[in-house]
Amino acid sequence: MDHQQVIRDVTVRLPMASTVAEVCQATVDALARYTPATIAVLLHVNGRLRCVAATGSWQVFATVAPDAGIVGRVFTGGLPAVVPDISTDPDHIPVRPDVTAEVCVPICDPAGRLIGVLDVQWTGPAELAAWRATAERVAGRLGARIMALGGPAESRSEKLLRHAAAMTAATTEWDLLATATRAARDVSALDTAMLVLSGRSGPQLSEPTATPGELETRIRAELAEAGPQALRAIVARAHRYGTGHTLGEAGHPPTEEHDPLVRAGVRTLVAVPLGSPDGGGVLLVAGERLLRPDPRTVNLLELLAGQAWTCLDRLRTLDRLREQASSDPLTGLRHTGPFGQRIATATPGRTALLAIDVDGFKTVNDTYGHQAGDRVLVGLARALEGALRQGDELYRIGGDEFVAVIEVSRPEEAVRVAERLTEAARRIGRTISVGVALPRPGESPELTLRRADQALYAVKRQGRDGVRLSAA
Incomplete structure (x- = not known):
């Protein structure tokens, strides 16, 4: 094998190529004239080694991680690799089943910065030491020509x-x-x-x-x-x-x-x-x-x-x-799931839960039908939302059961908000019963809601259409 002729052939071809891809393909084609090896040029582009030109393999990986395979090892370390028996090297990336040996050398720009690798794999005997020297000289010329054309870049x-x-x-x-x-x-x-x-x-x-x-x-x-x-x-x-x-x-x-x-x-x-x-x-x-x-x-x-x-x-x-998954399809209010997440973050002494129940709702359904009942719920939801303050939250957690979660500075403020809700319901011809509870230190949200419900039931027993604050 006349390795000097290989170098001359590559040297003649490189100036005739006008793009980085053409330069790489010309190099692969020139080398392929002298050896039946699998040859590939991989350049470092956007954090990956991208195969720009290749020959002699049924499958070529389009990109390889910079730390994968022998090519990654060479690019990361900057040193050539000569592997006489690829079966002993766990880093070898199989591209064909009959490969026996591999030579991989770094491609550098004229300043010595790594820009890629030239990889050659054989299926039979090869003068690996001679081919390493030839590959290094070819890679040097290739790197200089690539940089003269602007360097590796994505298409x-x-x-x-x-x-x-x-x-x-x-x-x-x-x-x-x-x-x-x-x-x-x-x-x-x-x-x-x-x-x-x-x-x-x-x-x-x-x-x-x-x-x-x-x-x-x-x-x-x-x-x-x-x-x-x-x-x-x-x-x-x-x-x-x-x-x-x-x-x-x-x-x-x-x-x-x-x-x-x-x-x-x-x-x-x-x-x-x-x-x-x-x-x-x-x-x-x-x-x-x-x-x-x-x-x-x-x-x-x-x-x-x-x-x-x-x-x-x-x-x-x-x-x-x-x-849709977190909202009530009828009223558009958030429902049980988001409510559970919200009360889990309730601040003791600052967050009030207002349990709300529509008075006489069963009578509406029984007398006028469920469509009429749905209209009542939608109208009431809008009325209650309009009566709440900025930042207050309203949930529908059951058929005619609503809960408002509000931030307050003292219990009396929560009662005033609850009274605004009852007034809003009256303005649309309905009445509601409201129970108010503030979380106690160390109390679970479920227990706070239970106390609000108990206060609500007390309002029901006293004639409905009112507000009651749970005992502190």
């Missing part, structure tokens, strides 16, 4: 995959929107990205998820001055005609819908519809420089917007399900 497709995984993992709508706008900026290389989402009063710009730049600040100001109709027009255009983008050509006037964006300084724009025309929105990706987004970038932003909307719809669905 836009790889960026999209990484961001899509982050959006899927988002647990809150705020996290999702932050990830989506960050991804749009990253994939497009434009200055800013914003989401316009449908709200109760029409399309609205989502709140900034980070400190907005100058362009975003100006866009928000112009759209706010233009009024809600401006956002409606932008959303309607995107949903009627599909994704739109500028061509980076000066001297062409914008359509009327985009006038506020132009006044803000936007010269490059991609507008991607989100979701349905009725309940969706639009992803706006904008820049101050006059650029021409290529079709592939626009397609990636469309994929990104689709993934963002799917994740947003999933989060909102989960929120609705959680709300």
